[in-house]
Amino acid sequence: MTSKDANLILEISDLHASVEGQKILKGVNLKIHAGEIHAIMGRNGSGKSTLSKVIAGHPSYKVNSGSIKYLNKNLIDIEPEERARLGVFLGFQYPVEIPGVSNLEFLRVATNARRQNRGEDELDTFEFEDLVHERIKLVQMNPSFLERSVNEGFSGGEKKRNEILQMALLEPTLAILDETDSGLDIDALRVIASGVKQLAQPDTATILITHYQRLLNEITPDYVHVMSEGKILHTGRKELAIELEKSGYDWLNNSKDLMEEN
Amino acid sequence: MAPCQQWLETLPSPSGVLEEIQRNGRDAIFKQEFPFKALEEWRLTDLNRLEDVLKLPIATETSNQNLLKTNKWPEKQKCGFRIVLHPNCQPYNSLDLPPGLRVLTIDEIHKNIGNTLGLLNVNNDWPIRINEAATHQLLALKVEGRNVPPIELIMPAQTGEFVPTRVIILLEEQSKLELLQIALGSGNSTHSHILEIHLAKEAELEHGLIACGNGEASCMANLAIMQKNSSHYSLTSIQEGWNFSRFEPRILQIDGHATTTLKGLQVSDHNQQVATHSLVRFSGPDGNLDQLHKAVSKDKSHSIFNGLIEVPKIAQGTNAKQLSRNLLLSKSARIDTKPQLEIVADNVQCSHGATVSQLQEEELFYLCSRGISLNQSTSLLLKGYFQEIISHLPAEANRWEILDNLLGKQG
Numbered sequence: 001m002t003s004k005d006a007n008l009i010l011e012i013s014d015l016h017a018s019v020e021g022q023k024i025l026k027g028v029n030l031k032i033h034a035g036e037i038h039a040i041m042g043r044n045g046s047g048k049s050t051l052s053k054v055i056a057g058h059p060s061y062k063v064n065s066g067s068i069k070y071l072n073k074n075l076i077d078i079e080p081e082e083r084a085r086l087g088v089f090l091g092f093q094y095p096v097e098i099p100g101v102s103n104l105e106f107l108r109v110a111t112n113a114r115r116q117n118r119g120e121d122e123l124d125t126f127e128f129e130d131l132v133h134e135r136i137k138l139v140q141m142n143p144s145f146l147e148r149s150v151n152e153g154f155s156g157g158e159k160k161r162n163e164i165l166q167m168a169l170l171e172p173t174l175a176i177l178d179e180t181d182s183g184l185d186i187d188a189l190r191v192i193a194s195g196v197k198q199l200a201q202p203d204t205a206t207i208l209i210t211h212y213q214r215l216l217n218e219i220t221p222d223y224v225h226v227m228s229e230g231k232i233l234h235t236g237r238k239e240l241a242i243e244l245e246k247s248g249y250d251w252l253n254n255s256k257d258l259m260e261e262n
Numbered sequence: 263m264a265p266c267q268q269w270l271e272t273l274p275s276p277s278g279v280l281e282e283i284q285r286n287g288r289d290a291i292f293k294q295e296f297p298f299k300a301l302e303e304w305r306l307t308d309l310n311r312l313e314d315v316l317k318l319p320i321a322t323e324t325s326n327q328n329l330l331k332t333n334k335w336p337e338k339q340k341c342g343f344r345i346v347l348h349p350n351c352q353p354y355n356s357l358d359l360p361p362g363l364r365v366l367t368i369d370e371i372h373k374n375i376g377n378t379l380g381l382l383n384v385n386n387d388w389p390i391r392i393n394e395a396a397t398h399q400l401l402a403l404k405v406e407g408r409n410v411p412p413i414e415l416i417m418p419a420q421t422g423e424f425v426p427t428r429v430i431i432l433l434e435e436q437s438k439l440e441l442l443q444i445a446l447g448s449g450n451s452t453h454s455h456i457l458e459i460h461l462a463k464e465a466e467l468e469h470g471l472i473a474c475g476n477g478e479a480s481c482m483a484n485l486a487i488m489q490k491n492s493s494h495y496s497l498t499s500i501q502e503g504w505n506f507s508r509f510e511p512r513i514l515q516i517d518g519h520a521t522t523t524l525k526g527l528q529v530s531d532h533n534q535q536v537a538t539h540s541l542v543r544f545s546g547p548d549g550n551l552d553q554l555h556k557a558v559s560k561d562k563s564h565s566i567f568n569g570l571i572e573v574p575k576i577a578q579g580t581n582a583k584q585l586s587r588n589l590l591l592s593k594s595a596r597i598d599t600k601p602q603l604e605i606v607a608d609n610v611q612c613s614h615g616a617t618v619s620q621l622q623e624e625e626l627f628y629l630c631s632r633g634i635s636l637n638q639s640t641s642l643l644l645k646g647y648f649q650e651i652i653s654h655l656p657a658e659a660n661r662w663e664i665l666d667n668l669l670g671k672q673g
Contacts, residue, residue, distance in 0.1 A: 056631050057630075057631070058627055058631075059623070059627065060623065079630070079636075080627060080630040080631050081630040081631075081632075081633050081634060081635050081636065081639075082633075083631075084630070084631055084632055084633035084634075085633040089631075090631050092628065095628070096622070096624050096625050096628045098625050098628070098629075098642075098643065098646055099646055099650065100645065100646025100647060100648070100649040100650050101642050101643065101645065101646040105642075106629070106632070106634075106642065109634055109638065109642070110629075110632035110633055110634055113632070113633035113634055113635070114633050117633070149646065150628075166632060170632065170633070
């Protein structure tokens with residue numbers, strides 16, 4: 001568990017955001033301290049993925065009002081690449097395939113961009129290969145996937161392993177994992193969960209966006225938030241996720257509806 | 263006086279092995295009208311730039327000597343054989359050729375030259391006639407056997423000149439060749455080039471063509487390829503950096519039962535105009551074609567692709583696919599693409615298509631979200647886009663650092 005004095009890593013205040021003119025986030029408030037793992041759950045369309053993309057700086061999403069403070073910096077005015085260099089990492093729900101771009105080269109360029117920001121020397125090809133072969137063990141990924149184009153022809157599970165490999169190389173301060181558990185079989189889920197747990201450090205913070213309790217069986221969150229209609233409606237501990245799994249989201253929203261359904 | 267007639271007056275007297283062809287070319291140009299917009303094949307062409315190429319003097323022997331000192335090329339491959347095309351100055355029959363290669367005899371030249379152009383009905387095309395009118399010398403080679411070293415054919419940059427060159431290569435039955443052509447351009451200059459290749463039965467040719475221009479340079483390159491049955495022809499072409507470029511690869515599968523692979527990439531920037539007009543004609547059954555043409559158009563440039571595939575009734579069992587993929591990187595850039603299938607045969611598998619798009623926002627965001635700058639992300643995506651074509655070039659093409667060149671110019 002976390003100390004009350006732990007550093008504040010992320011503070012989102014009354015955040016409103018839209019995409020293509022449609023308002024999605026309607027007043028999100030969230031505080032995350034170092035060492036904490038937060039889970040965000042909610043129905044499809046409740047705004048979970050939008051929140052993750054707004055934090056990462058996707059250009060299609062417009063922040064209408066509110067603030068996102070990361071290590072006391074206002075993130076909203078910072079370009080996505082700079083946010084990443086500062087230690088914000090988004091694990092994508094649907095990682096894109098990029099034909100013709102070598103996965104190994106992509107990982108090396110990304111790692112060096114982060115290292116440069118931390119004042120560390122860039123790694124040459126040989127040094128990077130040593131590092132990547134060490135980190136790849138964490139996600140038990142076949143090294144042959146390094147030689148392919150980024151995510152091209154990867155199975156759903158391999159794409160998610162590749163995301164966590166990137167997290168392992170970039171060593172983010174704030175990791176947001178958007179439905180990293182979707183499309184994984186139970187063995188792959190355990191491997192990925194184990195990787196995420198090892199990467200979560202006392203000075204980092206993790207947001208897990210998920211629909212299912214099964215990921216939270218592997219990684220125990222400090223807080224569970226439920227989003228609905230662009231807001232965080234409820235916050236609780238691990239037990240909230242267990243109850244949601246059992247009773248569904250209506251249990252939270254409307255006891256009358258719940259009774260009628262029962 | 264019309265620009266062609268004026269230009270004809272500047273040409274030296276006909277001479278050399280191509281004397282008769284020169285006379286015919288000049289007669290044809292004298293009688294022909296200068297290309298005009300009502301002709302479909304010239305509809306999109308900037309005719310002012312075409313007219314400009316005729317204002318340049320024909321390359322001379324003196325300038326050829328100068329160019330060899332000024333061009334910096336990578337060292338040739340140890341096992342390969344390099345030929346530099348010297349326009350109008352020196353017969354090629356003195357070349358010290360490696361085993362498996364020999365110069366054609368005069369009889370062989372007269373028996374073969376122009377045949378494929380005739381069979382393709384393009385022998386009276388304006389760019390062909392212009393080249394014929396101006397070219398004195400011919401590189402004419404015969405390939406025998408399968409152990410011929412890779413050939414590198416260089417067409418050097420010659421600032422301020424019109425550089426006409428012509429080559430014919432015959433591959434005998436079951437022979438095999440790897441040919442890498444490099445055309446370089448700089449300053450206000452023009453390459454006019456014809457390459458005819460005959461592949462006999464079961465012959466194989468892996469052909470790379472890298473055409474890199476600079477400044478005001480122009481290039482008009484014509485390929486005429488004739489394939490006999492069971493032959494394999496693979497062409498990978500790159501065009502970039504030309505103020506004006508018109509590349510016309512034409513392939514005739516004369517008996518069918520042959521395989522053709524065409525991979526093309528053209529990149530235009532500034533206010534350049536770069537065009538590819540390809541033709542593949544199946545004159546027999548069971549032929550195969552796999553064609554992918556890519557274009558990137560930037561700034562105020564204009565990219566043109568016309569790809570015609572002809573499948574007459576005799577070409578039953580043809581299997582042909584053609585795809586034109588285009589990236590438009592600026593609001594002021596223009597892309598015209600026209601994949602075209604003319605099918606009369608009823609038992610064939612043919613497909614064609616074209617896409618025009620910008621760099622994918624989701625791909626760019628994915629790379630940026632890993633800390634990679636927008637410029638570097640754009641470069642990575644373009645590299646991936648180029649790589650799909652470049653990876654098909656013959657291995658020795660790497661020494662020319664084409665990818666670095668393309669990415670450098672893309673910025």
